Amino acid sequence: xxxxxxxxxxxxxxxxxxxxxxxxxxxxxxxxxxxxxxxxxxxxxxxxxxxxxxxxxxxxxxxxxxxxxxxxxxxxxxxxxxxxxxxxxxxxxxxxx
Amino acid sequence: xxxxxxxxxxxxxxxxxxxxxxxxxxxxxxxxxxxxxxxxxxxxxxxxxxxxxxxxxxxxxxxxxxxxxxxxxxxxxxxxxxxxxxxxxxxxxxxxxxxxxxxxxxxxxxxxxxxxxxxxxxxxxxxxxxxxxxxxxxxxxxxxxxxxxxxxxxxxxxxxxxxxxxxxxxxxxxxxxxxxxxxxxx
Numbered sequence: 001x002x003x004x005x006x007x008x009x010x011x012x013x014x015x016x017x018x019x020x021x022x023x024x025x026x027x028x029x030x031x032x033x034x035x036x037x038x039x040x041x042x043x044x045x046x047x048x049x050x051x052x053x054x055x056x057x058x059x060x061x062x063x064x065x066x067x068x069x070x071x072x073x074x075x076x077x078x079x080x081x082x083x084x085x086x087x088x089x090x091x092x093x094x095x096x097x
Numbered sequence: 098x099x100x101x102x103x104x105x106x107x108x109x110x111x112x113x114x115x116x117x118x119x120x121x122x123x124x125x126x127x128x129x130x131x132x133x134x135x136x137x138x139x140x141x142x143x144x145x146x147x148x149x150x151x152x153x154x155x156x157x158x159x160x161x162x163x164x165x166x167x168x169x170x171x172x173x174x175x176x177x178x179x180x181x182x183x184x185x186x187x188x189x190x191x192x193x194x195x196x197x198x199x200x201x202x203x204x205x206x207x208x209x210x211x212x213x214x215x216x217x218x219x220x221x222x223x224x225x226x227x228x229x230x231x232x233x234x235x236x237x238x239x240x241x242x243x244x245x246x247x248x249x250x251x252x253x254x255x256x257x258x259x260x261x262x263x264x265x266x267x268x269x270x271x272x273x274x275x276x277x278x279x280x281x282x283x
Binding site for chain 2 (some may be wrong): 076
């Protein structure tokens, strides 16, 4: 009974248990994390590394994506009714004076 | 300049593509954007005496456009609570625009920004206005524009970043992302 409990909960630092529970688990649970400080740091780095690396990629990518997306809108042809409207405004203006 | 000249007509015509793009960015809806631009053209024409020659015509037109959009939106909100409907048309881009995945992702991400952040980012990052010009168009302080652009960039990076992670991995956090996006969009 006691040995079962031990295996299930508190014996995280044995090699077998570490295989089952990657460092991320240690990071989350306070006591175990202090026990396995090295592993905790590894897991923190693992958690942080990916977003930071991606961030610069995405950041660089971002401006271009924005200009591409916006550029597509700008390059849409001007609908005829705008040209007609402007001509109409100009015509009325000519008549009015 | 008392009476609109042929030059003014040509200048207005030349500015239509950018006004439409900005209007679509604001309201996310092609049909409503065209209505907006039409209103702006008429207003600009009848208020030409208020435009100071030699100043930035595009900035002047964008100011009118933005103000028109906001007052229309206030009216609409009073009629129908359409806060979610504002961007209902965001996916219905014209047929020739379906090609590029990044562009589509960017549209979706932009749609999740607040109007304040989106307009600031578009004015600075896409239209190439200076911070001073953007502040004038939006009727706020230069520092406000800077902080909105900054927050918009971070938010976009976050949204695009999450999507990039999904691209590389076997969809581990899609559910979380979707609910996060739903919670933060308004």
